[in-house]
Every structure is written in C-alpha cells, then in structure tokens.
Amino acid sequence: MPSHVITLPNGITMPTLGQGTWFMGESSMAKKDEVAALQRGIDLGMTLIDTAEMYASGGAEKVTGEAIAGRRDKVFLVSKVLPGNASRRGTIAAFERSLKRMNTDYIDLYLLHWRGGYGLDETFEAMERLLADGKIRAYGVSNFDLDDMQEAAQYDNGNICVNQVLYNLASRGIEWDLMPWMQKRNIAVMAYSPLYQTRLLKSPGLKRVAQELSITPAQLALAWLLHQGTVPIPKTSSVKRVEENRKAWDIVLDTQVLAELDGIFPPPDHKMPLDVL
Ligand code: NAP
Numbered sequence: 001m002p003s004h005v006i007t008l009p010n011g012i013t014m015p016t017l018g019q020g021t022w023f024m025g026e027s028s029m030a031k032k033d034e035v036a037a038l039q040r041g042i043d044l045g046m047t048l049i050d051t052a053e054m055y056a057s058g059g060a061e062k063v064t065g066e067a068i069a070g071r072r073d074k075v076f077l078v079s080k081v082l083p084g085n086a087s088r089r090g091t092i093a094a095f096e097r098s099l100k101r102m103n104t105d106y107i108d109l110y111l112l113h114w115r116g117g118y119g120l121d122e123t124f125e126a127m128e129r130l131l132a133d134g135k136i137r138a139y140g141v142s143n144f145d146l147d148d149m150q151e152a153a154q155y156d157n158g159n160i161c162v163n164q165v166l167y168n169l170a171s172r173g174i175e176w177d178l179m180p181w182m183q184k185r186n187i188a189v190m191a192y193s194p195l196y197q198t199r200l201l202k203s204p205g206l207k208r209v210a211q212e213l214s215i216t217p218a219q220l221a222l223a224w225l226l227h228q229g230t231v232p233i234p235k236t237s238s239v240k241r242v243e244e245n246r247k248a249w250d251i252v253l254d255t256q257v258l259a260e261l262d263g264i265f266p267p268p269d270h271k272m273p274l275d276v277l
Contacts, residue, residue, distance in 0.1 A: 002226035002249055008161040009186045012137050014109070015076055016226060017249055018048030019242070020192065020235030025059025028068035032064075033237045040239045042074055044246040050164070050190070050233040051102075052080035053094055058101050065102035077102070078109040078164075078190075080142060081123075083116020084093055090118075093102060093125035094134065110136045111164055114143040114276070121155045128157065140164070141188075145274040146178045151185075164190035166275045167230060169265040170200050170222055175274030183229070191225045193277055205264035210217035215251060222248035224261060 005013040019041045024034045025234060038049060051064045061079065079102070085094040097138055099105060112123050127139040140162030141152060150162055163182060167174055167189060174189070182189055185263045201217045212218040218234070222245055225232040234245050253261075 001252060002223070004230075004249060006188055006231070008138055008188060009160055009274060010159065011110075014138075014159075014188065014231065015046065015048040015160075015162070016231050017046050017222070017246070018076070018078070018116065018231060018233040019046050020059040020233040021039075021049065021051040021064055022055050022102075023060075024051075024237065024276055025056035025061070025063040031063060033239075034063050034250065036241050037237050037242045038064065039071075041242045041246065042067070042071060044243065045249070046072050046242070046246055048076040048231070048233065049079065050078045050192075052111075054082055054084070054096050054113060054216070055228045058097070061101040066264045069103065072104055074166070075256075076108045077104065077106075078111065079107050080111040080113040080164075081177070081234075083118065086112055086116060086118045086123040086126075088122045088126050091123055092129065093240070094106075094129060099135075106135050106137070108137045109162060112140075115148055117268055120152050124155045124157075124159075131159065138162070140190075142190075142192075143274065143276050144182055147272055150182060155168065160187060162188045162231075164189050164192055164233075166193050166277055167191040167225065167228075168194050168200055169206065169224055169261060170196050170203070171275045173263065173268050173275055176268040176271050179225055189230040191230040191232045194225050194234050195221055197277070198238050202222055203264070206261075209257060209260055209264070213251075214258065216244055216245070217220045218245060219248045221252060223251035223253055223256075226251075227253050227258070
C-alpha cells in the first residue's frame with residue numbers, strides 16, 4: 001500500500017495525499033459544499049490542505065479557515081506567498097494576513113508561489129525568520145524548474161523541503177531531470193493539477209485501464225502519482241468525490257499496469273520545460 005506520510009528533509013512528516021483549494025471561496029453559494037468537502041477529507045485522513053493568498057484573493061484561505069476550525073491540530077496546512085509580495089518584509093506581512101484569514105497562528109508549509117522579481121535570498125531570509133520564530137514548520141517553492149532549484153540551493157541553508165509543480169500522467173516532463181535531482185536531496189514533489197483539471201479523466205486509455213481495475217479514472221491517476229512517490233493534491237468541492245479520491249491510498253499498481261500506463265502516457269525522452277498552469 002502507498003505510505004500515508006513522508007518525512008521531509010527537516011525531519012517533519014507530511015501526508016502523501018492532500019486537498020487543493022483553487023477556485024474555492026469565489027462564491028458564497030458554493031462555500032457550504034467546499035467546507036463540507038474539505039472537512040470530509042480531513043476526517044478521511046487527507047489532512048494536507050493546499051491553499052494560497054492568490055486563490056479568490058484570500059477567499060480560499062477563508063474557506064480553509066472555516067474548514068479547519070476546531071480541528072487545526074489535525075491539519076497540515078500549506079499556503080503560498082505571491083511573488084509580488086515576496087520581499088523580505090512583504091513575505092512576513094503576506095504571511096500574517098494569511099494567518100488572520102485562516103484564523104490560525106502557524107502554517108505547516110509556506111511556499112513561494114512562483115519566481116518573481118525579488119531575489120531568492122530576500123524571500124528565503126523571510127522564510128528563515130518565520131521558521132526561527134516557530135510560525136512555519138517548513139518552507140519550499142512552487143513552479144521551480146531544475147535551474148531555479150539549483151539557484152535556490154545557494155540561499156536556503158538546505159531548508160527547502162518541497163517543490164510544488166504540475167505533474168500528472170499527461171505531463172511527465174519533470175521525470176527527466178527535476179525529479180531525480182529533488183529525489184537525491186529528499187525534497188518532496190507536490191503534484192498540483194493531478195487530474196489536469198479533469199482533462200486527464202477524458203483520456204480513453206486511462207478510462208480503459210481504470211475499468212480493467214474496477215476503479216475510477218481519478219483514482220487511477222492519483223494512485224499512479226502516489227506510486228511515483230509524489231504528493232497529489234486534488235481539488236474537489238464534492239463530498240462524494242473526496243471519498244472517491246481518498247480510496248487512491250488503498251490501490252496498489254502492479255508492474256503490468258504501470259507498463260500499460262507508460263505505453264499510453266510515455267515518460268520524457270528529452271528535457272522539457274516545466275509545465276505550468
Ligand atoms: P485538479 O485537482 O487536477 O482538478 C480539479 C478538478 O477536478 C475540479 O474541477 C474538480 O471538480 C474535479 N474533480 C476532483 N476530483 C474528481 C473526481 N474524483 N472525479 C471527477 N472530477 C473530479 O486541478 P487543480 O485544482 O488545478 O489542482 C489541484 C490543486 O493544486 C489546486 O486546487 C491548488 O491547491 C493547487 N495548484 C497549485 C498551483 C501552483 O501554481 N502552485 C497551480 C494549480 C493548482 P469538483 O470540485 O466539481 O469536484
């Protein structure tokens with residue numbers, strides 16, 4: 001069975017299957033369902049919740065805050081600072097605003113959403129301060145390709161724990177060089193858009209293999225990411241679909257199925273630029 005936790009380079013553990021929140025918090029009508037889905041996920045052990053100050057301009061963090069109220073200690077909370085805020089002081093100020101929106105006093109993992117104009121030395125200095133003050137338990141980056149990671153390694157005191165990138169069966173470019181580089185350093189790959197925002201679920205090949213295994217295409221896509229040792233964070237506002245996604249943790253893919261998937265979704269045979277959304 002796929003493991004339910006991994007240990008990050010700084011020794012803390014993180015769940016291997018989480019929940020995304022992009023597009024949550026955009027409409028007050030949808031909020032009840034969004035909170036219910038996140039809470040069901042927490043109850044089922046998908047306690048990693050990924051959000052960002054960007055999503056719905058803070059709205060997704062507010063939904064997250066509602067979902068974790070009264071159960072903060074069970075949750076591994078991830079949020080992200082926008083590059084435009086990622087100066088030495090701006091990072092801390094953005095972080096404090098995120099705390100307020102989520103009504104909490106710490107974030108488990110704080111990420112730089114993508115590279116912007118501020119130097120990585122500035123951003124990481126702020127991250128190190130948050131770490132030293134006990135306000136975050138770990139920090140990392142998002143949408144960093146290999147050259148960015150190599151540059152980041154000059155400024156992070158070996159403290160980057162996670163790189164959150166687009167990764168799914170239909171987008172495997174990172175397997176060429178980024179993923180091996182990260183694996184060597186035990187830096188976790190958090191796989192965003194694990195269902196390619198549902199595009200992947202329409203693949204006839206994926207549907208066929210899922211049917212042969214008597215599982216759903218979403219479960220197969222997530223089980224494959226878990227098999228790859230990555231941490232998928234599917235987003236759903238539906239309790240039913242969160243229950244469906246959770247079952248990916250119970251699925252073991254044998255070598256024949258893995259080979260079949262490689263045939264349908266070939267791994268890269270050359271360097272590809274990092275795919276982003
Ligand atoms: P995704 O998780 O691949 O797909 C989300 C879509 O799939 C939603 O439309 C959802 O609809 C649907 N869905 C979920 N489970 C399903 C199932 N079992 N069967 C059928 N449909 C299902 O895409 P994503 O939201 O882009 O990525 C996940 C998370 O990664 C985001 O929410 C965000 O937290 C993070 N992310 C980060 C970045 C970054 O730059 N760091 C970029 C993109 C995403 P319903 O809600 O209606 O179920």
